Amino acid sequence: MIMGEPIRVPADALRGTLRLNEPMSRHVSWRAGGYAARCYVPADLSDLAAFLGSLPSDEPVCMVGLGSNLLVRDGGFRGTVVLTHGSRPALRLDGDCVYAEAGVPSPKVARFAANQGFDGAEFLAGIPGTVGGALAMNAGCYGTETWEVVARALTVDRCGELREHVPTEFDIGYRHCALPGGALGKDIWFAAAWLRFRAGNRNQARRRITELLEQRIRTQPLDLPNAGSVFRNPPGQHAAQLIEACGLKGFVIGGARISEKHANFIVNPKRRASAADIEKLITHARTTVKERFGIELQTEVRIVGEA
Numbered sequence: 001m002i003m004g005e006p007i008r009v010p011a012d013a014l015r016g017t018l019r020l021n022e023p024m025s026r027h028v029s030w031r032a033g034g035y036a037a038r039c040y041v042p043a044d045l046s047d048l049a050a051f052l053g054s055l056p057s058d059e060p061v062c063m064v065g066l067g068s069n070l071l072v073r074d075g076g077f078r079g080t081v082v083l084t085h086g087s088r089p090a091l092r093l094d095g096d097c098v099y100a101e102a103g104v105p106s107p108k109v110a111r112f113a114a115n116q117g118f119d120g121a122e123f124l125a126g127i128p129g130t131v132g133g134a135l136a137m138n139a140g141c142y143g144t145e146t147w148e149v150v151a152r153a154l155t156v157d158r159c160g161e162l163r164e165h166v167p168t169e170f171d172i173g174y175r176h177c178a179l180p181g182g183a184l185g186k187d188i189w190f191a192a193a194w195l196r197f198r199a200g201n202r203n204q205a206r207r208r209i210t211e212l213l214e215q216r217i218r219t220q221p222l223d224l225p226n227a228g229s230v231f232r233n234p235p236g237q238h239a240a241q242l243i244e245a246c247g248l249k250g251f252v253i254g255g256a257r258i259s260e261k262h263a264n265f266i267v268n269p270k271r272r273a274s275a276a277d278i279e280k281l282i283t284h285a286r287t288t289v290k291e292r293f294g295i296e297l298q299t300e301v302r303i304v305g306e307a
Contacts, residue, residue: 014051015043016087024076027083028067029128030268031225032256033275034076034305036062041086045101045162045191048082053160055080061158062304063189065103065130068228069137074275075306084132090192097151097194102132106139109195110209119200120149122208126216128228135190137300138177142212147172154192157183162191175232175300221259224267230282231264231297239289239297240264246288253281279303 022039025031042048055061060079064070084103091104091112098118100109106127113121123144127134134146135153153165171178178184216222231239243249243263251258254277259265266281286297 014054015047016051017041022081024064024067024072024081027064027081028070028072028227029225030067030071030227030266030273030275030278031271032268032273032278033072034074036072036077036079036081038080039083040080041083044087045090045156048084048087048191049156049160049162051082051160052156052158055158057158059158061186061189063102063132063185065133066105066128068129069133069301071227071275071278071301071303073279073303073305073307077305085130094194097196099192099194100131101192102130102135102190104131105129106131106134111206113195113197114202114205114209117200117202117205118197119205120144120197121195122205122212125209126212131193132190135193136177136185137175138172139175145174147177149195149197150193151196152194153190155184155188156191157188219262221261221265221267224259224269225271226259226265226267227301229264229300230266231286232300234295234297237295238264242289242293242295242297243285246285246292248285248288251281251284253277253284256281258285275305276307 019039022036024033024036040051042051062077062079062081064081064083065085087103089101089103091100093116098109098113106124106129109131110121110125123142126141127139138145138147140146147167150167154162155165156162179188233239240263248258249263250260255268255270255273256277257267257269259267266278282299289295289297
């Protein structure tokens with residue numbers, strides 16, 4: 001079998017595309033890592049629900065949007081990866097809210113909301129992932145977090161059942177979102193959200209998005225493969241400043257490097273880094289900061305799979 005060769009699910013069952021032994025370096029923004037045993041691209045939300053319901057109850061599942069917050073170890077993921085972004089997820093107005101399915105890129109939501117005359121969605125232009133990931137980690141930037149604008153959320157479980165939730169059902173904090181019982185991300189995943197924004201000025205919102213994107217380009221290594229911020233900011237501190245104070249800008253392990261432009265970014269400049277190189281560099285930065293400042297940095301990125 002050719003690695004990554006698509007295998008069509010029977011038309012009378014599911015409508016998406018299944019691939020075996022899919023190289024996840026194609027689907028994570030670090031452009032590194034191993035293979036997924038199975039990889040499914042659902043045709044739409046109902047197909048996603050049907051597919052999840054068809055899986056064995058003990059099948060490991062990893063939802064992936066743009067792969068901007070994910071590292072798949074070199075030994076690969078011995079389960080099923082679902083690529084939510086590949087299904088052309090829905091984005092539309094629904095009453096006074098913007099309805100966005102999990103695979104919609106956050107910057108696309110920002111532009112859509114601005115074009116509809118809403119104010120307050122601009123921060124989403126600075127989140128390099130999808131709505132599903134933004135919900136799962138309460139992503140934020142420029143002073144606003146995702147769950148501040150969520151009116152309702154839709155989840156799907158591994159039985160394929162869809163449920164609506166209000167924000168008060170979740171435990172929400174800084175880069176954190178959980179359901180009681182801890183099933184979120186293991187047996188329950190975000191499928192969509194209704195986002196509520198203020199009425200505003202379309203041109204001003206577009207201008208603000210442009211300004212925020214220009215700021216990102218100036219301050220972040222967006223021209224090189226990266227996964228966004230590697231570490232959460234400790235209370236009252238900035239992870240980048242702590243890492244830089246340890247003299248780690250430009251530090252290299254294998255093909256991975258701590259960015260000279262922003263110390264909380266690890267880049268893969270020649271696309272030759274292994275997942276192990278990146279993980280070792282994450283560990284080295286955390287250990288060095290701990291030894292010098294006594295502060296334990298916590299990762300924002302998810303690390304999955306076998307070493």
